[in-house]
Amino acid sequence: MTGDKEEVNQAVKVYKALGEPTRLKIALLLTKESNLYCANIASKLENVASSTLSHHLKQLSDSGLVELRKEGTYIYYSINRSIAEKYAPYLLN
Template sequence: MNDDNGVKIYKALGEPTRLQIVKLLAQKPELACLEMVNQLKVPANSTLTHHLKPLLDCELLTVRREGTFRYYSLQREVLAQYAPALL
């Protein structure tokens, strides 16, 4: 990890919906898009995807594909380094 990644992480967590995503994933090992859409009350999958991309780019999340489903999980060690209070 470098300082640029830290900046990306804090910038991503500064957006309320992204912060909610991270908090949800801190409580569960992984979630599918549909589960997140239902819990976050976002209007569409495209809106969720828009918020997931920066979290993936800064390596806070990983994605596992299973058929047509995508399951997201939190990189706990990365979050512990930059924002341990969220765990």
Template sequence: MTDDCAVKVYKALGESTRLQIVKMLVKRRELACLEMAGLLKITAASTLTHHLKPLLDCGVIAVRKEGTFRYYRVQRHVLEHYAPYLLGE
């Protein structure tokens, strides 16, 4: 994996809300947007999207669409490479 990829991953994880999202996904396997917003106490969908996009772009999380719902999950192989300590919590 390239240095560019590492920069994107660490930049995405360097923001506290995004780090919280990743930690939640490690513990819960998969979460829908509404569940995630409720746990984070985020009321605006645009705010949640703002945090999810960098995590998706660098490959830390992935999304699965089912009807009108989107379910997010962590990409364990990416965390194993760049931030294995997150998987041990």
């Protein structure tokens, strides 16, 4: 990382998103399985309300770490591997 302002801001967003345990679990899940929709993710996590899960997915998406793809009424989530490799390689181990 060269330390330019854009990269620093990106790194801060990623680290802030991963600083919450549920979001870290979601990111780890999405490194193992891609193209999951909210109900898939909720079924694999313990005791996470759908509104809370939506908030966490938005935070991860806003950080650039998670990509989304809309198909009809479903939104499918996957890890952005290039961002993960650069800022959070731990996720990919």
